[in-house]
Amino acid sequence: MIEIAEMTRALRRALSRGELAAWFQPQIDLRTNRLVAAEALCRWHHPTWGTVGPNEFIPVAEEDGTIHDIGRYMTTQAMGAMTEWGIDLSVNVSPAQLEGAGFTTWMERMIHRIRRPARHLTLEITEGRRIGDAPALVARLDRLRGLGIGIAIDDFGAGQASLTQAKRLHATELKIDRALIIDDSPEASEVVSDAVTRAHEAGIRVVAEGVETAEQLAKVTRLGCDRAQGYLLSRPIRRTEMARLVASA
Template sequence: MRSLESALRGAVDRDEIFAVFQPQVDLATGRVVGAEALCRWKHPEWGLIPPDEFIPVAEDTGLIDEIGRYMAEQCCRALAEWSTPEDPIDLSVNVSPVQLETREFTEWLVQCLRRYTRQGGVLTLEITESRAVTDIAPVLRRLGPLRAIGVGIAVDDLGTGHASITQLRRLHGTEVKLDRTLVGDDSPEALKTMSRAVDVAHRSGIRVVAEGIETEEQLERVRRLGCDRGQGWLLGRPMSGEGMHRLVRSRP
């Protein structure tokens, strides 16, 4: 871990950290309506290092703030460049609960969004569940100014443990994402869990995004369940910012 921590320090400044974007599709129309920004780290000697290896290290060492700000700023810039009031594109980015433990990050993000004039589209913060959000009051205070300027709040990875519709309600969230392990599971128990989640979410006015869609069968299943948006290799693989911009511009 120490060698990984040492290598991770300064990775943003050395341009080793970068963002790729995976399209999100409206399941009713098949149209690309958004994308999730995914963090990647390419070490000059070790090559690509999986996020599930370096993100926990970043959280434990405080480096997550630098990485999180970099990723959020990439989304703010992209919203300004890609989206228009007539043809909006939504973007989402993962935010660790560690970043929400102090008010500096949310204050910085408000200023970042103001610096890059948005021409439409919504920035959604996906609160990752590597840690559960237990102390809800300060988190709500910090998310309040962001919600006031139209930022969406999503709970990521429903079905993996911490994530729940209850937590989303407490956060006054706008979106929940069904984890790929649920989407890929056609067992009666998994279908029941997803159906219940979609029903509760929709009754609360919350959008449901199914992630990890890799087959036509999975796509048809989440459509039948009533999911609003889909994400996965079948619908679009992660791509560079330039590639995502071209895709957005080519939409009918």
């Protein structure tokens, strides 16, 4: 197990050493079965430790502040891919990145530089860190929404993610957590169905995460989800592989 202090030191050098990379997991439209989007996911390959999982290093990055550099790197990668491929791109954003106005101001500058409309970009608010000053956070998200950027609430059905939170943050997308997708009980299906109905009433798109079997794909389609991603469709893949997949779609 890697000690936190050692990981903190390594993280501060990871970007400059080219150890971090954006991988992409495709999303399909469940009505057309077409590739319409992808989620950009941060991957860290350390020369000694090998692959370090995001569940290990993201909490450390949030605590020591390197999440700000990592977040800007990942968002830049997502916007570049969005411009190149012409599909929707989503990227994770930690509440830590939104605690001040810096990220929002930087995003405004970046959006004005790209050719692709901002409506093709979605920021996924993760739950690794508790959301702090809600009114200030909502104001910053509203500034981004004003540019056309979508806001997604990740991990619905796990942790604190809820439709109430989605509405409070003026979200445009709700992502159903894998735990509800793999649960084949009638109760889980009822939760998803109710969430889809209420989300659609609020004009919120619903994405099913962690779809791993044909049965799960049929389930989320039947329950009215708009999009799906998961290992059944594709594992996260390198940028070059994703580019080939988009070209052949």
